[in-house]
Amino acid sequence: MTRFLLLLLLGFFVVGSGSRAEASDPIVIRFSHVVSEQAPKGVGALRFKELAEARLPGRVQVEVYPSSRKFTDEEVVPALLFGDVELAAPSMVILRGYAPALQVYELPFLFKDVAHIRRFQAGPTGQMLLNSMLPRGIRGLGYWDGGMRVLSANKPLHSPADASGLMFRTESSQIFQRAYDRIGVVTLPLPFRLLADAIRDGLVDGQENSWPNIYTRGIHKLHRYYTPLHHTFLGYMVIANDDFWTRLPADVRPVLEEILAEVTREVNELARQEAETLAQKAASEAEIEVLPLNENELAEWRSAFTPVWREFEPVIGADVIEAAVAAEGAAR
Numbered sequence: 484m485t486r487f488l489l490l491l492l493l494g495f496f497v498v499g500s501g502s503r504a505e506a507s508d509p510i511v512i513r514f515s516h517v518v519s520e521q522a523p524k525g526v527g528a529l530r531f532k533e534l535a536e537a538r539l540p541g542r543v544q545v546e547v548y549p550s551s552r553k554f555t556d557e558e559v560v561p562a563l564l565f566g567d568v569e570l571a572a573p574s575m576v577i578l579r580g581y582a583p584a585l586q587v588y589e590l591p592f593l594f595k596d597v598a599h600i601r602r603f604q605a606g607p608t609g610q611m612l613l614n615s616m617l618p619r620g621i622r623g624l625g626y627w628d629g630g631m632r633v634l635s636a637n638k639p640l641h642s643p644a645d646a647s648g649l650m651f652r653t654e655s656s657q658i659f660q661r662a663y664d665r666i667g668v669v670t671l672p673l674p675f676r677l678l679a680d681a682i683r684d685g686l687v688d689g690q691e692n693s694w695p696n697i698y699t700r701g702i703h704k705l706h707r708y709y710t711p712l713h714h715t716f717l718g719y720m721v722i723a724n725d726d727f728w729t730r731l732p733a734d735v736r737p738v739l740e741e742i743l744a745e746v747t748r749e750v751n752e753l754a755r756q757e758a759e760t761l762a763q764k765a766a767s768e769a770e771i772e773v774l775p776l777n778e779n780e781l782a783e784w785r786s787a788f789t790p791v792w793r794e795f796e797p798v799i800g801a802d803v804i805e806a807a808v809a810a811e812g813a814a815r
């Protein structure tokens with residue numbers, strides 16, 4: 484073999500091994516969300532990173548962007564579709580434009596508690612909803628809990644009449660807007676990132692959220708009064724760009740799915756614990772008053788809010804609502 488041929492072969496191997504090194508670069512998964520790293524969703528995103536990088540060393544690199552550092556609630560789904568982020572776990576309110584039936588999760592007083600929601604999510608309709616955005620290129624990978632929503636305001640709210648005339652920050656939900664309209668509350672749908680400033684600046688008088696969000700955003704230092712109305716549930720769907728997810732290598736995807744299932748259990752357990760403990764923790768740090776409702780007060784809120792079910796039934800589907808109602812009494 485001539486010296487020239489040897490050099491040529493050597494060159495081929497050098498170039499060849501270089502391209503092999505590129506092919507083995509880790510797969511980068513960017514996970515963007517809007518809450519604090521201490522809220523259950525924030526803890527879950529970091530835990531996913533920890534487990535994915537430990538079990539797939541060198542194969543996967545997870546970058547977590549908390550607190551709307553990369554995208555706000557409304558921006559994250561288009562970003563996922565454009566390939567600017569691979570994973571997200573938005574509140575399902577954000578997803579209504581992609582699958583209107585998901586608004587079942589917004590109907591006031593439909594779900595009695597987290598156990599009721601879990602039964603619905605594990606059943607056929609809940610699983611159908613998880614896959615309902617596939618035609619739009621979005622894959623639902625699991626449900627993460629935030630917690631039941633609590634009202635907070637700068638005045639005590641026992642009955643709907645107490646709230647009349649106030650301005651509330653809510654998520655961008657048509658159902659929430661219609662429900663609050665019925666009791667004379669004006670809703671201002673602001674991104675979560677602006678919530679604390681909107682309260683501090685007096686732009687809004689009240690808001691509704693889960694205890695983990697109230698505590699980790701320091702709302703307990705801004706609002707004095709808390710009504711545990713538990714009228715709706717703040718739930719998340721972990722979503723991926725379907726194209727990205729289905730193209731993951733065969734030895735990577737099942738491991739990530741197994742990790743997600745594990746993290747889902749942890750997040751939901753943490754959300755459950757914090758729903759019980761954070762009100763007390765908030766009360767130890769700030770002067771707050773939690774105002775439990777009696778049966779009559781609860782009935783007033785219920786009869787003010789529930790007529791919106793009928794209004795949104797054609798959009799959500801009577802069958803979906805019926806399945807959600809039926810899950811309350813389904814076998815445990």
Ligand code: LMR
Nearest residue numbers: 517518574629654675692
């Ligand atoms: C909110 O906007 O209040 C929540 O959906 C934020 C979140 O993701 O928990």
